[in-house]
Amino acid sequence: MPRWDIFCRVIDNYGDIAVTWRLARQLVTEHHVSVRLWVDDLRPLAALCPDAHPQAASQILSGVEVRLWTADFPAVDIADVVIEAFACDIPDSHMNAMAASPIKSLWLNLEYLSAEDWVAGCHNLPSPHPRLPLVKHFFFPGFTAQTGGLIKEYDLISRRDAFQSDPKLQAEFWAQLNITPVSDVLTISLFGYENPVLPSLLTQWENSATPVTVLLPDSKITPLVSNFFTNNPTWQRGNLTVHRLPFLDQDSYDKLLWLCDINFVRGEDSFVRAIWAGKPFVWHIYPQADNAHHDKLNAFLAHFLSNVESNVSTNFITFWHSWNQVNSTELNWHTWLTTLPAIQQQQLTWTNQLIMQQDLMRNLITATN
Ligand SMILES: Cc1cn([C@H]2C[C@H](O)[C@@H](COP(=O)(O)OP(=O)(O)O[C@H]3O[C@@H](C)[C@H](O)[C@@H](O)[C@H]3O)O2)c(=O)[nH]c1=O
Structure with a gap:
């Protein structure tokens, strides 16, 4: 089963975790992949999803493995797809491990939503890492077929x-x-x-x-x-x-x-x-x-x-x-x-x-x- 990592830093309010939590649930339910969601603050998730424990280092919620993202990031297996939400910068140690791994992860930066015209031109653009043999791609949500679209569950x-x-x-x-x-x-x-x-x-x-x-x-x-x-x-x-x-x-x-x-x-x-x-x-x-x-x-x-x-x-x-x-x-x-x-x-x-x-x-x- 393909494995996906989603990284989310809560800047403020609920939106950052709201988007990544929704996407993680949809991936598990509709695409049947294994999803690990790393979040640096679980309190807003506990508001959106009352089953969530606001301090647990690790918990399974709606089939998603939710991990508290702390400064001492553990050595974990490398996922097939790595999503960095809203340019949250994944940990250096993990990036180095991705570069050294035989698994060539697809690394995407999921950006904020905008209806501005420039979005279509920037969607999917590659951003090679200056030091490591890794390429991150920008993924822009949007309102047209030339963008990454909007989150919408099938039902x-x-x-x-x-x-x-x-x-x-x-x-x-x-x-x-x-x-x-x-x-x-x-x-x-x-x-x-x-x-x-x-x-x-x-x-x-x-x-x-x-x-x-x-x-x-x-x-x-x-x-x-x-x-x-x-x-x-x-x-x-x-x-x-x-x-x-x-x-x-x-x-x-x-x-x-x-x-x-x-x-x-x-x-x-x-x-x-x-x-x-x-x-x-x-x-x-x-x-x-x-x-x-x-x-x-x-x-x-x-x-x-x-x-x-x-x-x-x-x-x-x-x-x-x-x-x-x-x-x-x-x-x-x-x-x-x-x-x-x-x-x-x-x-x-x-x-x-x-x-x-x-x-x-x-x-x-x-x-x-
Ligand atoms: C009022 C309410 C909202 N919600 C949900 C709906 C959404 O999933 C979530 C709120 O998220 P948003 O609407 O995005 O608003 P927001 O203002 O909370 O979130 C954000 O907006 C982003 C653009 C910023 O970058 C973030 O930093 C953040 O400010 O809370 C509930 O689940 N229950 C509620 O009672």
Whole structure:
């Protein structure tokens, strides 16, 4: 059985481990390879996967061998495929062992997702090691067939469709969340980074003509929501009700996205899952130094909105820019809502095209053959 090593350093938050954990599980389940996932901090994994022990040096989870990556890296057997996630630099001792081994590992650097045009040109490029007889290849996820694609399990869309068409499955999930659903409300999931424009949005929801129910899994945005409800322990103001949820396991979070009418997501992995959920979403992109994330945000918007009439796309972009503080235009929820019929249509067409493309894991496997 082919052996794969995946290396992940947790920079912050959940995204680094979220992506590698998802990929590791998919490789085991769908490609039947043996996967060893090296992670330098297991605490975020324990949030995504409650079965994970946050300190264990070694544990098997969903068929994946999860190893705590410490400074004193052990001498271990060399895998057929080595994935270094997000340029995390595998240990020198291991690299030397790879160079000396008769097994010629395929070494890939799995990069961050971007819709920018340059990605297609850099995907698969080799990077020979300056000293050792090793070549690392860049592997860029992306939205076109010229890139490494997006993570999507083979049965994701059928599981989503089954959930979205079955009131019983939805009722079970509401019960799991311990919430009694209310009809004729707009249900919104809210996940994001600290965001100074949030109070304005909450006020607009409070005054909205349609009642708004927010499902709020624990995140960096929670304290701001809590401030909004100071002196109001029920977390209800005007037409806005917020339900505070614990941080959900990764599979339950998918269901939350499938359930809600609109999803506010962030970073990388929840953003991709919101795309697959097929519901309108708002992306809080991971903020980078020198506003490098603005180009990334605009590249995605250009790609996503390429077939949308200009007045709709202008209003849509203005709202996303305000949410991400790319501009100082006041956030206008009502105007954004008017874009939704056209956006939903576009999302359906666009997501269906993406579904037809080969997913990231299969592109990885193609690269290894
Ligand atoms: C809210 C919630 C999220 N999740 C999951 C969804 C995702 O798999 C994961 C969150 O990861 P992300 O969406 O990527 O957002 P993120 O912000 O957590 O992660 C990152 O983004 C990257 C771009 C950065 O490089 C990383 O350093 C990191 O900041 O948490 C749950 O499983 N349960 C929950 O309740």
